[in-house]
Amino acid sequence: MGLEFRSADERATSLAGDLAAQLTRAGFDGASLRDVPILRKSDLGARQKADPPFGGLVKGPVDLVFQSPGPLYEPGMVSADWWRFARFLRACGIGAGDIVQNCFGYHLTPAGSMFENGARAVGAAVLPAGTGQTELQVRAAAHLGCTAYAGTPDYLMVLLEKADELGLSLGITKAAVSGGALFASLREAYAARGVRCLQCYATADLGNIAYESAPDSGLIVDEGVIVEIVTPGTGDAVPEGEVGEVVVTTLNPDYPLLRFATGDLSAVLPGQSDCGRTNMRIKGWMGRADQTAKIKGMFVRPEQVADFVARNGAVERARVVVTREGEQDAMRVLVEATGDAGGLEASVAEVLKLRGTVEVVAPGSLPRDGVVIEDQRAYD
Amino acid sequence: MGLEFRSADERATSLAGDLAAQLTRAGFDGASLRDVPILRKSDLGARQKADPPFGGLVKGPVDLVFQSPGPLYEPGMVSADWWRFARFLRACGIGAGDIVQNCFGYHLTPAGSMFENGARAVGAAVLPAGTGQTELQVRAAAHLGCTAYAGTPDYLMVLLEKADELGLSLGITKAAVSGGALFASLREAYAARGVRCLQCYATADLGNIAYESAPDSGLIVDEGVIVEIVTPGTGDAVPEGEVGEVVVTTLNPDYPLLRFATGDLSAVLPGQSDCGRTNMRIKGWMGRADQTAKIKGMFVRPEQVADFVARNGAVERARVVVTREGEQDAMRVLVEATGDAGGLEASVAEVLKLRGTVEVVAPGSLPRDGVVIEDQRAYD
Structure with missing residues (x-):
């Protein structure tokens, strides 16, 4: 049983310890999270410009550097589940024996490396595929017997339709999607083809933040982050259930991002998931918080x-x-x-x-x- | 000092042990290498078709699967220097503190992952870049202060000329190239811009085989492979110095490829490198051996x-x-x-x-x- 099934008390105790250590690492020794100023993307960009490449937020050497988008840079490490996609992939039923067709790009953007890193953490093999070269991808999926898809919500349908056109039958039954809206009609179309499609909410800076374990029942916050929903432009939490900006604190010691404002709107979904995962859930993406x-x-x-x-x-x-x-x-x-x-x-x-x-x-x-x-x- | 500087006797003793173990793994227990039939690309394709994905040559689970080219598949692992690019990158002067702009593709082809894996083994950070998005790449190289390039021989010039056009100054002084002919005039053009450019000889199936430590003095065979130069169509070695087909045996226990015929022509370059690396050298690519x-x-x-x-x-x-x-x-x-x-x-x-x-x-x-x-x- 993973950490995602522990009691709320256990989680609170454990996260409090991790958070205190993270605050110390980031120079806020003894502070409470609410004392830490909100870090906006524009602040991060300015810090990176003043102190390249990572604005002084990364102390040690890194394995990987990404540029996504434009002038913002993100670090990456190859160590186990560095971006926290393993819990999401496990919730998708992906593990040892699976071959994941990874249709996230690897070039400049971290998305491809993120999902590869998560797949390795759950023991699945990865076909690094990116987008494009659709016919080659479909032939590879058929030859290799790929069982799972990772990519944007839409591209899997492109693969499935190309397979139809080529008369090939694919063995993909699990889809882990992100990076765009997953429309209910598309999810149903995948289900009709025997593919169970779940989504997560992730960003290039933060990695995975929250993920589905079943359709239409909210996204469960990952154990490695603390999510706050605040009134846009402030660091003040909205009452539970109200819409606000998603602000995320990572507990990853290699890259402490404290109270990072995603610019996305969401809301806490009250109650717990039926799947037994006990952490807070949020609704999906509800718009942009950056209303300048x-x-x-x-x-x-x-x-x-x-x-x-x-x-x-x-x-x-x-x-x-x-x-x-x-x-x-x-x-x-x-x-x-x-x-x-x-x-x-x-x-x-x-x-x-x-x-x-x-x-x-x-x-x-x-x-x-x-x-x-x-x-x-x-x-x- | 790495293995590449050991005496010929030490190497022979060590390789004999590794080879015996590899022969056993591949089902040729007690045989000598000359007894093993040549494995052609077409044989490998047939084996893969009969026993997907790797023709029974890979026993354990793999991290990565590639398709390169067309219907041929290659395994990959994330473990330390799995494809043997570290010695080449070290010969290029790449190590801790370097940021390598990795312009090999990651999608379907293993080249990008290969160089990333090697860079990690020597302690360098990698910007996974692929080809294309040239302006973004140049801006990233400038912002991040990338110090090294990995990619095809030609694409670095595309980056350098785009940087000129944008009025940006790049800090790339080391280039590790492969996957195409490196013309002497191009190498000189890079040198004139302060970039030391060295090449290696690698394939998707085998990983790195041999590499330069200086321009125009042959390619030093990597310590993790055994190279034979044979009369095309046979397993019989040509006399030293004569041109023949490059046949490679890998000592990587995860993926034993024994006497794999590359289809490329080369020849042994007599003597040893001035750099102190003592292994056999081969001349560069001298044409295709597949003369059907x-x-x-x-x-x-x-x-x-x-x-x-x-x-x-x-x-x-x-x-x-x-x-x-x-x-x-x-x-x-x-x-x-x-x-x-x-x-x-x-x-x-x-x-x-x-x-x-x-x-x-x-x-x-x-x-x-x-x-x-x-x-x-x-x-x-």
């Missing part, structure tokens, strides 16, 4: 909205709504406020650097959807 | 020519020459013969399945160029 909008030529960022809320004691929650009035951008700031709501327009102008209309709404009336800046302008 | 020719609609293979020589005691050496006479193929068989050379045309017809003219020539007069079937027909 250009309004009247100026950028307004979620962090500014959070700052506005923090400066005004009467304001509990705020939501910037951007529209067009005639040929001009217009900004309204909806606020759930209690007590004295005076002076808010001046505060908006000061903190958001733009004039906007403030509308006070009833507490609890703003949607709990993780949206802090709602852009209603039509772009088409 | 279609004559009057029938295939004639080097093995048949060897069979013809073996059946006729008077014949020391033979060379089939194919020409056009009018609108017809014509076959002559030149033989170095001693004693009774009668009945040779009947033997040609029987063994080569074609009528041909036999011409007896003086012993020693046929060129020692590894060519057994010389096709003089013009195809353009």
Whole structure:
């Protein structure tokens, strides 16, 4: 039985110890996680630029370096399950005796190496395939008797249809997908072909974060990370079940990323998985948290909205709504406020650097959807 | 000091032990290497087809499976220096502190994984890059300060010229190349840009076979293989210095390939390298040994020519020459013969399945160029 089946108490005790060690490693000795500032992708980019290649976050030598995307770099190690894909692959039923057709790319991006590393940790063999060369891939899958697929949700269908066209029968019955939306209709189409398809939520910087053990029952957070769901632009947790930005702390000692803001929205799914894995679950990807909008030529960022809320004691929650009035951008700031709501327009102008209309709404009336800046302008 | 600097006696003793163990593993217990039949690519393909994926040659589980080219499959392991590229990379001066831009592909072909595996063995970090995405690659090389290149001989120039175009200065000073001809002019062009470029001779099935430690002084056979140079179509060694087919025996216990015929021509380069590495050297690639020719609609293979020589005691050496006479193929068989050379045309017809003219020539007069079937027909 893996760590994923332990009790919540055991997990809490164990993670607390790992986290304390990780905080020490990262220079936050004795701090609590909430004291650590949120690390945004843009911060990471700036740190990497100032102190290449990894912004001082990696102390020792690394096996691998990736560039994904553009100017961001990620380290990689070949050691056992370094990116934490093993639990996901096990949940997919992949292990010794399987041959995984790994259709994630290996070039510049870490995705291919990540899944290869995870497959090795569960004892499966890997055919490094990337995308493209579809006919060769299908022939290899048929000759080798590949039993599992790893790749984006869509590409497996390309392989299966090419196999039909070539009159070849493939033995792939398990699919571990990531890196794109898995539509329910596609999952059903795979199921109809005898392929059980599960997805995980992973990023190039962090590796695997959470994974499915069954369709449509949330993604179980991996044992090697701590996930928080926060109001975008802040480090403050949303109430359980509300939508917020996914912020991840890794416990991997080689590459401590503390409170890394993914820019993705999700929410905690209450309760536990029926499969017996006991960790917190999150819903799937629910949009981008990075809602920075250009309004009247100026950028307004979620962090500014959070700052506005923090400066005004009467304001509990705020939501910037951007529209067009005639040929001009217009900004309204909806606020759930209690007590004295005076002076808010001046505060908006000061903190958001733009004039906007403030509308006070009833507490609890703003949607709990993780949206802090709602852009209603039509772009088409 | 690595094994490559040991005395010839030490090497002979050590290899004899390793070889005996390898022969036992492969089912040739107590045999000498010369007793083992030559394994051709076509034999390997047939074995793989009959007993997928590896024709029964791999006993245990593998980490990786490759398809390169077409219907041939190769195993791979992530363990230390599994494909024997470390000695080559060390000869290139690559080690801890280097970042190797690995421009060999990882998808289906093993080349990318091979060089990554070797780089890890010498303590260098790797940027898995593949080919293509040239601008991203150049920016990564500049940002990361990549110090070494691994890839085909030509692609490094593509990177360097793209860097010029982008006004970026790259720190690559070492290049480990393979998989294509390295022309002297290109090597000089790299040297003029401050890049020391060395090549190795490797195949998808065997991994690394031999490598340069300096330009233009031959390729030193790796310590993990035994190289024979034989008359194409036979298992018989040519006299030292003569051109023949490269036949390789690997000592890797995970994948014993005994007397694998590469289909490539080379020759032993007498003497030892000035660098202090003491093993046998071979000249570079000198052409294809697979000289199978279609004559009057029938295939004639080097093995048949060897069979013809073996059946006729008077014949020391033979060379089939194919020409056009009018609108017809014509076959002559030149033989170095001693004693009774009668009945040779009947033997040609029987063994080569074609009528041909036999011409007896003086012993020693046929060129020692590894060519057994010389096709003089013009195809353009």
